[in-house]
Every structure is written in structure tokens, then in C-alpha cells.
Amino acid sequence: MYLKKLKIGNVELENNILLAPMAGITDQPFRIVCKNYGAGLVCTEMASAKAIFYNDEKTKQILKTDGEKRPIQAQIFGSDVESLKIAAQYVNNYCDILDINMGCPAPKVVKNGDGSKLLLDLEKVKTIAEEVVKVSNNPVTAKIRKGWDSSKVVAVEVAKILEQAGISAITIHGRTREEFFSGEVDLDIIKKVKESVKIPVIGNGNITNEETALKMFEYTGVDGIMLGRGVIGNPWLFKKIIHFLKTGEKLPDLTNKEKLETIIQHINMEVDEKGEKIAIQELRKHLAYYTKNLKEATKVRQKINTIYSKDKLIEILKKAYE
Secondary structure, three states: OOOOOEEEOOEEEOOOEEEOOOOOOOOHHHHHHHHHOOOOEEEEEEEEHHHHHOOOHHHHHHOOOOOOOOOEEEEEEOOOHHHHHHHHHHHHHHOOEEEEEEOOOOHHHHOOOOHHHHHHOHHHHHHHHHHHHHHOOOOEEEEEEEEOOOOOEOHHHHHHHHHHOOOOEEEEEEEEOOOOOOOOOOHHHHHHHHHHOOOOEEEEOOOOOHHHHHHHHHHHOOOEEEEOHHHOOOOOHHHHHHHHHHHOOOOOOOOHHHHHHHHHHHHHHHHHHHOHHHHHHHHHHHHHHHOOOOOOHHHHHHHHOOOOOHHHHHHHHHHHHO
């Protein structure tokens, strides 16, 4: 009943279970892994509009999507309207749906007036949305939070502004900027946002298993859900949630052998993409989550954090997963 195809603008998704953009996490190899487990839409890491405007090569690498199964969403962030417009036109070439970040709570993003800081300037939100929609060939979405803090809960107002500006869908994270990722997710505010607009609304925040996915749908009436930190080291969660929403039954957990196959595939793609040393360094955050529930997980992580050889890494993981 809750699992369905989802239309965002003129783009139809296979299903309504989406991967959130996460800095340092949702690079191309991880997006491919999540797609393989059934994600209806995956998103790039957020790319700085200013960096694209100034032709920064490292930022452009974030947007590499060739060879990936479409559709793909790409996310940009910023508060300078001109650079956002230029970035939107550039990023359009690499994605099917363009997302504007209006919810990132990170201090280094907020201090420049970007991300969730935009929620304190609704006039700016309106201008950015209108101008980006004007220059984009693809549907434009926006990711927001409940508000800046408990005294400035603006999600409903922002959602209405975004809809009027021509935004095709909204993802709402049910916490304020002040809360970051702590405490309970406010399902009531997500429900209110859903009830206040006609465009698709996607619920986000603390979806970590089948029950929390179902609760988000049941309580709020959202059109889709977006999985973030819950899929780090756990990309098979997509498959589990999809199966549960289809059948009402839970899939058994993957075997260690199946998990290991996915991890090795992930490692190989990262190494092909970035070279052994950089890939293994960047994989450590993923591997910390992948190995979390293993026996002697701490010892395994200590070993992983001292090596730069793919073969050695796989050897350690094979032993750990036996």
C-alpha cells in the first residue's frame, strides 16, 4: 500500500524509497551499491555552488555519474543566487533531478549562510527556489528541516513558498538545526508539511529499520521516505524495507557471506575510482559501520585503520566474517 512508483516533475521513480545525499558517504560506488539493493533514487554528495562557479575540479568529481543506472539526483548548496544559477545549469548535465540543500546543519556550511541557515531568511529561500527553477531543465527539489530552533519552526511556511516557486518535491527532516541528529524526529511537523502542499513530500530522519519506515508512512502520509545514516554499513536496508512494505513480512538478515560479497564489491569500485591509498582511507568510515556488530569489531577496526593495501584489507575482512 505504501510502496509505489513516485513521480517528481516529469521523472518517474521505480519506487519511493530514496537515498539521502551525505557528504563523504554517497559517492558513486556507494550509490551503485544502494541501487543494487533497490533504492528508487540515489543522490550525489552535496556540491558547493560557489566551488562549481569557480570551476573547482574536486567538486566536479563529486558529480560524476557516468555508467550509473538512472534516474539520479544531484544536490547543490549555497546562498549566493548567481552562483546557484550557474551551478544548477552545470549540474543539470549530470542528473535527472536537481536538489537544493536548505537543511544541512554543519557549522562550516551554516557559517556562510548556506544549508539550514537559509531557514532564517524566507525571502532568500523564495528567490533561490524561483531562480534555480527558471534555469533548470530538470525538476528541482529541496531538502529542508523543521526549522532553525524550537522558536523558529518554519517548515510549513517554507514548504508553501517552495511549492509556489515551482519546486517539484520537498524532503523534510523532522528536526531543527539546533538538534542536529539528536533526539526524536518530529513526525507531526512532517505530517503538517505533507498536508500543506500538493507536491510530493518525502519524510526523512531516523529511519533505521522496517518499523520506523512503516511508521513514517502511516503517521505522516508522506509520498516517499529518504534513508540517510541508517544505511551506512547497512545498504541492504533498502531491500529489507521494500520487501516488508510489499509483503508485511521481514526478510531474514543477510548471511555474513552475502554481506562480505557486497563489501568487497564496494571496496573494488572505490579502488578503481580513486586508487588504492585514497580509496582505503576514505572507506574507513564505511568499514567502521560494516564491521560494527562483528565479534572483536574494535580489533578489526584497529587493523583496518593501519593498512593501505586492498588485498590485505580483504584478507582481514574475510577472517573477521568467517
